[in-house]
Amino acid sequence: MKKCIFLFFLLIFHFIGWSATLSVQNNLQLWLKADAGVTTSGGYVSTWADQSGNARNASQSDTSKRPVLVSNAINGLSAIRFDGSNDGLLTSAFQAFPNKRGSVFIVAKSVFDGTTGHMLGTYYSSGITWQFYHNQDTLLYWDSVSADIIPQSIVNSEFKTYSIVRNSNTNINFYQNGTLKTNFEIADNQPEVKPLNIGSNVNHTNLEAFNGDIAEILIYGTSLSESERASVEQYLGEKYFNLAPVPEPSSLLLVFVSIFIYLYLKMN
Template sequence: METIPSNPSPRTDGNCTTSSEYQYSTTSDLYGNEGFGISFCLGNKIDQISQGDNCATENGIVAGVCNSYNLKEGQMLWLRADAGVVKDENNLVSSWTDESGNHNNATASGRSRPLFVANQANGLPVIRFDGVDDFMSFNEISTMRTIFLVVKHDSGSSAGYEIILGHHTLYNFCGDIGTNLFASNNISTYIKNGQDFVNGIATAPDSMAKPANYSIISLVTTGNVTAEYITNDGNYPGRYWNGDYAEILIYDKALSETGRQTAEEYLMEKYGI
């Protein structure tokens, strides 16, 4: 591992000749606010050291281990199946730790516990819900403005109104039967009129399908939406997701285009999408 020098010489051309050089660069956060950063030459490669980074290797910042994306700013919830999962000897999940630091841990008990399954999404684990009665609860979040989910449906179609995020009385993310992901006449208008994407491609909510392969669903809403469950629609039968969740990120602000793309790039790189 390269050691960051205490008094390196500056560069402005983006080229490295030794590991004792650095350069200043402009940056922007997930909301489009501009700032600046310092990029150090590590192993003759330029990599930026920013808030949230943990370490650097001879190959630069290692994405997913030393996270250079700085995704935590404005986060309300961050669940990832490769961290913070509490399970029993049968891999039934009772708790999923919120990595945002807001303590919005997701929990489940009894028959509602989903299954931890290793080596699924690009070799990474997922949390699998059975579509019958599996769901998890977290502290109600009523200020959701940007949502990312890496999910896969078991078959890509359902007989019930399977929902990706739910609430005991609200239907902001109302699911649909068949292949449609959302019941477009019933979902929140803040989602319907927002900016919605599948794997980074703009997609109208009424054109979104239940993904039969691991996919990134991105929603940037025009107003606050609310959820407190991972796949439960008021305990109605037939409204539980039949499939996998690899990661969930929720923000209380509308991310800028650059911010959304930054989060999507992180997820695409991590899950090979």
């Protein structure tokens, strides 16, 4: 009897001990998370290792331009802090939005300092580029022709999950914390193969340095389906914002069977 009760509670605790897992990894081009693969020197980040398996690590060779790794920045987890002056990281070159499709997720918070803050993109290099950035509480997306204002204000010093899904040649759906906020038209062009700038326009005189923290970045080379996008945002929500997990059917079945066994044994 005691063994059965022990088994029951073991199964329950296994369910309760659910941890956030990224299940959507097909066509994952870049995956940076501050709780893994970060190399520091004196607390300053020299390399942020790509977890996608593509080895597109973000790095900074100039010691005066390295961001800081901050522990316990969000929900007990680390984040990379950019100073709004000159910090920035640069990946190796890759094709973002191949065939004019793609999905970008970033968990970040901004500190308003009166300047433009580049979060990520390939802007300020020659050719066709893209950029996700903010000016105070206004979010913007640069499509290499013009800046599209995203009609969704951001809150000073508050972490959010921002999701950009390019699902056609000229349309982007924008989500905040998993909720569709707007969609907007962009230029019908193909961004070129370039390194990704994170935190500033690295190696350009107009840095547009970002003042704030970035906890995680995911870039997919395809327009994710609604269920795939929701799954990625669920993972980020569980991890950073204590969003209640959505259990697999097998886990629910395990719990119900355990409860049934426990009640049966208790009655007999």
